[in-house]
Amino acid sequence: VTGTPQFDDELFEEIEEVLIASDCGLETAAHLTGRLREVCEERKTMKATEVVEIIKEQMIVMLNGGSAPVDAVIDVTPKVYLFVGVNGTGKTTSIGKIGEHFRSAGKSVLFAACDTFRAAAREQLQIWADRSGADLVSGDDGSDPAAVAFDAVNAAKARGRDVVLIDTAGRLHTKHNLMEELKKISRAVDKALPGAPHETLLVLDATTGQNGVSQAESFGDAVGLTGLILTKLDGTAKGGIILGIRQRFGVPVSWIGVGEKIDDLETFDSREFIEALFA
Amino acid sequence: SLGDRLDGVFKSLRGQGRLSEENIKDALKEVRRAFLEADVNYKVAKKFVAGVTEESLGEKVLTSVTPGQLIIKIVHDKLVELLGGQSRELAYNPRGITVWMMVGLQGSGKTTGCAKLGLRAKRAGRKPLLVAADIYRPAAKDQLRVLGKALDIPVFTTDDDAVRIAGQGLAYAKENEIDLVILDTAGRLHIDEELMGELQQMKKAVRPTEIMFVADAMTGQDAVKSADAFHQALGIDGVMLTKIDGDARGGAALSILEVTGRPIKFLGIGEKPADLEVFHPSRLASRILG
Ligand SMILES: Nc1nc2c(ncn2[C@@H]2O[C@H](COP(=O)(O)OP(=O)(O)OP(=O)(O)O)[C@@H](O)[C@H]2O)c(=O)[nH]1
Ligand SMILES: Nc1nc2c(ncn2[C@@H]2O[C@H](COP(=O)(O)OP(=O)(O)OP(=O)(O)O)[C@@H](O)[C@H]2O)c(=O)[nH]1
Ligand SMILES: [Mg+2]
Numbered sequence: 344v345t346g347t348p349q350f351d352d353e354l355f356e357e358i359e360e361v362l363i364a365s366d367c368g369l370e371t372a373a374h375l376t377g378r379l380r381e382v383c384e385e386r387k388t389m390k391a392t393e394v395v396e397i398i399k400e401q402m403i404v405m406l407n408g409g410s411a412p413v414d415a416v417i418d419v420t421p422k423v424y425l426f427v428g429v430n431g432t433g434k435t436t437s438i439g440k441i442g443e444h445f446r447s448a449g450k451s452v453l454f455a456a457c458d459t460f461r462a463a464a465r466e467q468l469q470i471w472a473d474r475s476g477a478d479l480v481s482g483d484d485g486s487d488p489a490a491v492a493f494d495a496v497n498a499a500k501a502r503g504r505d506v507v508l509i510d511t512a513g514r515l516h517t518k519h520n521l522m523e524e525l526k527k528i529s530r531a532v533d534k535a536l537p538g539a540p541h542e543t544l545l546v547l548d549a550t551t552g553q554n555g556v557s558q559a560e561s562f563g564d565a566v567g568l569t570g571l572i573l574t575k576l577d578g579t580a581k582g583g584i585i586l587g588i589r590q591r592f593g594v595p596v597s598w599i600g601v602g603e604k605i606d607d608l609e610t611f612d613s614r615e616f617i618e619a620l621f622a
Numbered sequence: 623s624l625g626d627r628l629d630g631v632f633k634s635l636r637g638q639g640r641l642s643e644e645n646i647k648d649a650l651k652e653v654r655r656a657f658l659e660a661d662v663n664y665k666v667a668k669k670f671v672a673g674v675t676e677e678s679l680g681e682k683v684l685t686s687v688t689p690g691q692l693i694i695k696i697v698h699d700k701l702v703e704l705l706g707g708q709s710r711e712l713a714y715n716p717r718g719i720t721v722w723m724m725v726g727l728q729g730s731g732k733t734t735g736c737a738k739l740g741l742r743a744k745r746a747g748r749k750p751l752l753v754a755a756d757i758y759r760p761a762a763k764d765q766l767r768v769l770g771k772a773l774d775i776p777v778f779t780t781d782d783d784a785v786r787i788a789g790q791g792l793a794y795a796k797e798n799e800i801d802l803v804i805l806d807t808a809g810r811l812h813i814d815e816e817l818m819g820e821l822q823q824m825k826k827a828v829r830p831t832e833i834m835f836v837a838d839a840m841t842g843q844d845a846v847k848s849a850d851a852f853h854q855a856l857g858i859d860g861v862m863l864t865k866i867d868g869d870a871r872g873g874a875a876l877s878i879l880e881v882t883g884r885p886i887k888f889l890g891i892g893e894k895p896a897d898l899e900v901f902h903p904s905r906l907a908s909r910i911l912g
């Protein structure tokens with residue numbers, strides 16, 4: 344007999360279910376509710392609303408801190424962003440949006456079309472370049488994406504562009520040769536501009552389940568990640584996998600995608616995200 | 623693996639002769655854990671475990687020297703039964719043009735799926751036509767055209783609204799002795815009333831023989847919501863589960879099946895048109911159980 348009222352157990356179970364339903368994963372959900380119980384016992388918190396506020400704070404703390412904001416200005420030009428991720432998550436579309444974001448901040452942008460594999464990938468990125476006023480450097484279909492990346496960074500240097508956004512083909516992290524290709528792209532970028540890419544962003548679909556964690560692990564091991572872009576948050580999925588990713592690999596979320604149009608990009612706000620998770 | 627975990631649950635009880643109800647319930651908790659880790663929706667997981675509890679509490683298990691293996695067998699068999707319970711053949715129209723309509727969330731693999739089904743039908747001696755009814759995604763028509771060209775399969779494109787394109791594609795097929803239309807639609811959110819309405823209108827216009835819900839194998843808990851909404855709006859006939867060549871456990875498959883009652887018919891096992899497999903329930907069952 345612990346002296347805590349019956350309803351506490353039910354409340355903690357309900358909270359754990361909200362976390363699981365939001366794709367936080369069993370481990371993260373158990374960790375959070377375990378800590379929550381301790382805190383509530385220490386503080387003798389009984390009211391459900393207070394308990395929920397405590398866990399929200401816990402989760403916001405879990406997501407905060409870490410690296411400098413991803414569009415921080417650095418003293419190197421151009422600043423190079425490499426976009427990576429599995430198939431269909433929204434890399435190409437996010438580049439279009441981010442290109443517009445930088446243009447409206449007064450920066451000149453160059454897109455590198457390093458998806459040389461997928462049907463009409465270059466055409467898709469060209470449309471986004473036209474919409475956002477960015478330059479586009481591309482290669483022929485089937486050409487070496489690392490060579491295109493190398494050329495693009497050099498072109499940006501020559502033309503004095505502020506930002507390079509590199510689009511890569513979607514690839515499953517389980518495909519060894521494709522992950523090797525990605526490493527080669529990153530090395531080629533570094534060759535063209537030592538220290539680049541300055542940001543390597545994993546584009547994750549908010550509907551992704553626990554596989555998102557192994558995606559972050561594999562892409563992180565291969566090329567190192569400086570941030571996540573969580574897309575399709577305009578849907579009903581909550582994107583809770585970012586908590587586990589933050590906890591295990593320390594990778595923060597930089598931007599979120601909230602639609603298919605050029606303006607549907609927002610800077611990640613942990614409080615808004617957690618409030619939406621519990622909504 | 624689940625097998626190791628169940629062994630762990632029962633190891634400490636060895637030599638007890640007969641297990642208790644509590645022991646079995648602990649073992650079933652491990653089954654639920656495995657399902658959640660595999661991205662099965664938590665409500666679907668609960669329902670499934672409830673469904674196997676009675677058999678797991680039977681005499682056979684309580685007195686078994688290998689209760690863990692027996693429980694896995696009960697769970698595995700039930701999974702296979704659920705996943706594989708229905709025919710996995712695509713419907714053909716017995717008199718007239720067959721129309722397959724591909725629907726689903728953004729990026730799930732519909733356009734690639736059109737090429738895959740087109741190649742399969744062509745190899746089976748059919749004359750497919752791919753119809754590009756995605757008017758929103760940049761270069762969507764180009765994408766389908768490039769795919770069709772590589773397979774020597776005709777692609778119908780025109781400038782109009784999506785519903786009219788679908789209708790005109792069907793008319794074109796009729797005029798050109800084509801017996802199969804594979805209709806590519808734009809990815810959309812199940813909560814987008816306007817775009818879901820567009821699909822309903824398209825269905826009315828072309829009367830599809832088969833509406834195929836294309837879903838990503840790595841989808842998490844949300845799979846139930848989107849599948850349910852598409853099914854309520856359109857009445858889907860079958861499911862194509864894509865990107866199964868990754869290492870996602872694929873629990874979304876069970877969630878989708880549970881909420882729609884419709885069978886998984888095909889698996890996308892890669893990015894090329896040939897990367898299509900008819901669905902095998904036992905393989906996916908083992909994968910979900912880990
Ligand atoms: N609703 C919604 N859809 C999005 C969002 N971001 C991208 N999409 C859609 O998702 C689909 C895939 O986007 P792409 O940009 O082609 O994805 P990708 O990662 O480049 O795909 P691959 O290059 O094939 O790996 C498109 O239909 C986009 O319009 C978002 O934030 N919200
Ligand atoms: N590895 C793998 N990739 C796949 C599979 N199916 C599709 N893809 C890839 O997933 C990405 C998205 O495929 P699309 O066919 O463009 O998806 P979609 O549903 O038409 O996308 P939207 O029209 O934007 O909604 C592409 O990079 C495809 O090559 C599959 O079974 N395995
Ligand atoms: Mg792309």
Ligand SMILES: [Mg+2]
Pocket residue numbers: 732733734756759762806807808809
């Ligand atoms: Mg498409």
